[in-house]
Amino acid sequence: MDIATLGGIVGTIGCIVFAIAIGGGALLFVNVPSIIIVFFGTAAVTLIKYPLAHSLGTMKIALKTFFHQAESQTELIQLGIELATIARRDGLLGLEGVDIKNEFLAKGIQLAVDGHDEEYVARILATEINQTIDRHERGQHLFKGMGESAPAMGMIGTLIGLVQMMSNMSDPASIGPAMAVALLTTLYGAVLANAVALPIADKLSHRSKEEKNNKMLILEAVSGVQKGMSPKVLEEMLLAYLPGSQRKEVDLTKKS
Numbered sequence: 001m002d003i004a005t006l007g008g009i010v011g012t013i014g015c016i017v018f019a020i021a022i023g024g025g026a027l028l029f030v031n032v033p034s035i036i037i038v039f040f041g042t043a044a045v046t047l048i049k050y051p052l053a054h055s056l057g058t059m060k061i062a063l064k065t066f067f068h069q070a071e072s073q074t075e076l077i078q079l080g081i082e083l084a085t086i087a088r089r090d091g092l093l094g095l096e097g098v099d100i101k102n103e104f105l106a107k108g109i110q111l112a113v114d115g116h117d118e119e120y121v122a123r124i125l126a127t128e129i130n131q132t133i134d135r136h137e138r139g140q141h142l143f144k145g146m147g148e149s150a151p152a153m154g155m156i157g158t159l160i161g162l163v164q165m166m167s168n169m170s171d172p173a174s175i176g177p178a179m180a181v182a183l184l185t186t187l188y189g190a191v192l193a194n195a196v197a198l199p200i201a202d203k204l205s206h207r208s209k210e211e212k213n214n215k216m217l218i219l220e221a222v223s224g225v226q227k228g229m230s231p232k233v234l235e236e237m238l239l240a241y242l243p244g245s246q247r248k249e250v251d252l253t254k255k256s
Contacts, residue, residue, distance in 0.1 A: 005066050005203055012195045034184040037157035038150060038192060045149040050142055062143075062200055070210040071102060073217060077238045080221030083109065084231040092226070104128070104215055108222035118226050125222065129215045136208035143201035147193040154189020158182045217241045 100106040161182025168174040224234040
């Protein structure tokens with residue numbers, strides 16, 4: 001689980017709740033019409049913007065920000081070097097019995113072992129990378145869309161509250177509830193957008209970049225193994241995916 005995502009959301013909501021609580025009268029910030037306008041309204045607008053299947057998959061997409069853990073590029077590089085060493089010694093068929101946990105890497109190696117040419121294997125893996133990135137971008141766009149819609153629904157609720165308030169100025173008892181709707185819908189929209197939807201969209205973008213980099217590294221590793229590249233040469237090529245400090249960690253790990 002990604003503690004940063006969970007801690008960030010809990011901390012943000014906690015700060016808001018704490019500020020409300022110490023001000024007294026927390027129930028003043030609970031307004032059913034405002035909740036309906038912002039939360040249900042945002043959900044309805046999302047259904048208009050995006051296909052039903054994408055909208056219904058929102059929760060599954062959101063869970064990736066909490067539970068997805070990118071594999072260590074250092075470990076992937078070391079595994080690639082090990083596979084290259086085996087292939088140089090025993091040929092590609094020597095890789096058939098190797099247990100590879102990474103599904104994408106396992107698929108690439110299996111395609112190579114099955115005798116497909118380098119261009120075909122690279123094209124298959126590149127297509128899968130592109131499709132993965134496309135799915136991730138759909139999730140990002142969905143939450144960005146929610147982040148845009150929530151404040152807009154809040155503004156609509158504010159206008160509704162103001163109209164109700166202005167049309168009943170002769171009835172003092174109706175001014176308070178109408179003003180509550182006007183203000184709380186703006187608050188709810190701002191919180192939903194800036195404390196939940198947009199941060200999740202940004203985290204999904206970060207996850208997408210991580211996975212793309214890892215899969216591009218794997219693509220290079222499979223290509224090198226299939227070409228019979230020297231493990232040392234493959235290592236130098238794959239280390240380009242790491243910052244300088246992490247490259248030293250790979251060297252230290254190999255020596256230990």
